[in-house]
Amino acid sequence: xxxxxxxxxxxxxxxxxxxxxxxxxxxxxxxxxxxxxxxxxxxxxxxxxxxxxxxxxxxxxxxxxxxxxxxxxxxxxxxxxxxxxxxxxxxxxxxxxxxxxxxxxxxxxxxxxxxxxxxxxxxxxxxxxxxxxxxxxxxx
Amino acid sequence: xxxxxxxxxxxxxxxxxxxxxxxxxxxxxxxxxxxxxxxxxxxxxxxxxxxxxxxxxxxxxxxxxxxxxxxxxxxxxxxxxxxxxxxxxxxxxxxxxxxxxxxxxxxxxxxxxxxxxxxxxxxxxxxxxxxxxxxxxxxxxxxxxxxxxxxxxxxxxxxxxxxxxxxxxxxxxx
Numbered sequence: 001x002x003x004x005x006x007x008x009x010x011x012x013x014x015x016x017x018x019x020x021x022x023x024x025x026x027x028x029x030x031x032x033x034x035x036x037x038x039x040x041x042x043x044x045x046x047x048x049x050x051x052x053x054x055x056x057x058x059x060x061x062x063x064x065x066x067x068x069x070x071x072x073x074x075x076x077x078x079x080x081x082x083x084x085x086x087x088x089x090x091x092x093x094x095x096x097x098x099x100x101x102x103x104x105x106x107x108x109x110x111x112x113x114x115x116x117x118x119x120x121x122x123x124x125x126x127x128x129x130x131x132x133x134x135x136x137x138x139x140x
Numbered sequence: 141x142x143x144x145x146x147x148x149x150x151x152x153x154x155x156x157x158x159x160x161x162x163x164x165x166x167x168x169x170x171x172x173x174x175x176x177x178x179x180x181x182x183x184x185x186x187x188x189x190x191x192x193x194x195x196x197x198x199x200x201x202x203x204x205x206x207x208x209x210x211x212x213x214x215x216x217x218x219x220x221x222x223x224x225x226x227x228x229x230x231x232x233x234x235x236x237x238x239x240x241x242x243x244x245x246x247x248x249x250x251x252x253x254x255x256x257x258x259x260x261x262x263x264x265x266x267x268x269x270x271x272x273x274x275x276x277x278x279x280x281x282x283x284x285x286x287x288x289x290x291x292x293x294x295x296x297x298x299x300x301x302x303x304x305x306x307x308x309x310x311x312x313x314x
Contacts, residue, residue, distance in 0.1 A: 033187035094284035105270035126298030133305040
């Protein structure tokens with residue numbers, strides 16, 4: 001892809017908007033379509049696009065394998081951690097009402113936000129990780 | 141009208157994919173198929189599903205299949221016609237069509253799915269959860285366990301791919 005200057009320019013132009021759209025989908029999932037899963041895939045798609053145009057080797061410099069491994073587990077830990085937090089605050093596992101005893105609805109909001117964030121982080125990391133693993137095969 | 145047009149295009153794309161011998165073209169058509177099903181999901185008001193289909197089906201999986209093609213072969217080996225396989229496909233297809241016969245009509249308010257917990261979710265979820273998107277409140281709150289399980293499944297998928305495709309490299313590197 002070294003000579004496709006139009007593709008490279010357009011990719012550079014679009015990349016921040018794709019990432020921003022991913023974040024919008026992540027944090028606006030309560031109000032419109034979307035949520036953690038979709039946001040994670042869109043975020044990862046931006047990295048996949050970057051890897052396609054600027055070779056996977058350069059993409060791995062932006063997000064190295066080590067970061068992908070860490071974020072993969074971090075998302076799950078965040079999700080499960082919210083459940084443990086609700087346990088400690090006197091509710092059932094993943095009962096977000098316990099997060100805010102005065103306003104259960106606010107607790108629900110916070111719980112859903114954190115849980116969706118966990119889903120988004122894990123999904124984005126896993127999709128990037130699968131892409132890296134496939135692209136490695138191509139290079140070797 | 142739009143439904144029929146999109147469904148016809150889906151059917152034509154599926155037939156074209158099965159007849160193509162050039163795998164590169166088949167993968168591109170599979171991406172198109174995903175995009176068309178995303179359109180159809182939007183027409184059915186399932187925007188969240190359409191979103192996922194467009195991002196995963198048309199986007200990421202097409203890229204993964206293209207990479208796989210680049211590593212393996214570009215053309216399909218022509219398989220010989222096999223009567224037992226044809227028979228199995230025919231019987232399975234027949235059973236699937238038979239299974240749809242006693243399904244309720246689309247949008248039927250008397251359908252079992254609309255009788256069970258759906259009315260409660262639709263009526264009470266805003267007061268209980270305070271989130272306008274019912275899909276999100278069902279997915280993340282009422283069905284929080286299931287979504288946790290699904291996330292673990294995705295995590296396991298990533299782990300599996302890593303173990304299958306990366307272990308040799310790690311060994312060489314160290």
